[in-house]
Amino acid sequence: MKQAVILINPYLKTESEFYQPRRIREELMRLGVNADILPNRRTAHIGPGGAESVLGKYDVCVYLDKDRYVPRILEAQGMRLFNRASAVELCDDKMLTHIALAGKVPMPETYPAPLCYKQDAQPDGEEEIGEKLGYPLVVKECFGSFGEQVFLVGGKEELAARTRALRFKPHLLQKFIAESAGRDLRVIAVGGEVIACMKRTAKNDFRSNIERGGAGEPYEATEEIRAIARTVSAALGLDYCGIDLLFGKEGLLVCEVNSNAFFGGIERVTGTNVARAFALHICREMGF
Ligand SMILES: Nc1ncnc2c1ncn2[C@@H]1O[C@H](COP(=O)(O)OP(=O)(O)O)[C@@H](O)[C@H]1O
Ligand SMILES: [Mg+2]
Structure with a gap:
């Protein structure tokens, strides 16, 4: 056995x-x-x-x-x-994910924040990024989940305070996709193929994470979604993943990729047996 x-x-x-x-x-x-x-x-x-x-x-x-x-x-x-070690690493760090997917799939415009390691240093230069991206903008820690390390920043004073608070943590500044405020898609892909897709709608927040009270409903996996999932899985070397997609003006945008996405919620919403699909993929790949 x-x-x-x-x-x-x-x-x-x-x-x-x-x-x-x-x-x-x-x-x-x-x-x-x-x-x-x-x-x-x-x-x-x-x-x-x-x-x-x-x-x-x-x-x-x-x-x-x-x-x-x-x-x-x-x-x-x-x-x-x-998943493989390199896939786990690329997904865990949101900035590395964006870099690996650059030019391959549409994504919101994203700047890495300058690295700060001197205790007495004051962050600067964010104001210029703020002017380029416009307000409100999104600031995210590179490592985070459940929407806990994702912030909407309304203006330059708020940006200065936020980047000061985060100066010793890797973080990024990103264009806020206003059309997608409070709603997004969560897609589960196994071996690059979409097996489940749901739309998430927030109660009272720009973040639609289920863990923050967002509600899920089944959503049909269009060819656009399937193509993005294939490209993302191939580029990051993923066997299994959860992809968050934002509704942009001109189409879907990749928000983040989770190499170990929880699937309890999406199984309940869509009725898909995600565990079965993952186990079948593992056996196929291993030749069991
Ligand atoms: N650039 C953005 N524009 C609009 N909404 C965003 C943006 N980035 C994140 N969000 C919202 O915040 C949620 C959490 O962000 P995400 O990057 O997925 O972090 P986490 O790993 O904490 O889930 C997303 O599901 C989405 O609803
Ligand atoms: Mg997410």
Whole structure:
């Protein structure tokens, strides 16, 4: 029997956080693959003789954590990860995602904020970016989720305060896509193909994350959506992902890509068995 390990973040606690690994485990078992769920703690390290891991008995790893180091060590040892280490890295950092997709898919105009590492430094230069992008504009930390590190900035004083508060964290400044305020699309792609799509509408916010109270409804995956999903998955090397799309004046724009997007919400809204599709893809790719 083939052996799969599903690695999850060691700090997960709530029932809903265990839904995803449990469902993937269930579907892999149905396909005849034994699957264990393990917390990603002391999984791999650098020993005196080189890279070492405790996953020697496994044939494949479903990587649901966001840590960047363990996947690199596992891959160096020949493990196939779903998703691959480079895909996890490119998605985790929103600025790296935009750079990797530049010229391939439409995206909002985006500036990386200058890196600041001197304690006494005062950020400057943002005002010029603010004038170019116009107000309101969006400021985002490069690492974040659930809309928690995404801010709408109304004017130059607010921009100065926000960039000062974020000066030691990687962040970006982005054009606010006003047509899309409070609504967007969440697309799940497996092996580059769209398997589920929903429209999310916020209650009282420009951010439509379900975790912030946004409501989901099924949305038909058009050819435009399918083409974007294929390009994004190929460019970032993704097996599985959730893509957020904004409604721009001239078409859809890629907002961000999640390499480990939660699928409980979209399964409920669309009735799609996402875990099954992911498990089938893994077995196909591995030749199980
Ligand atoms: N440039 C933008 N213009 C309009 N709305 C945006 C923009 N960027 C983000 N949003 C809204 O904020 C939400 C959260 O942003 P996102 O980049 O997806 O961060 P997170 O990783 O926290 O979900 C999006 O789903 C979208 O509704
Ligand atoms: Mg998002």
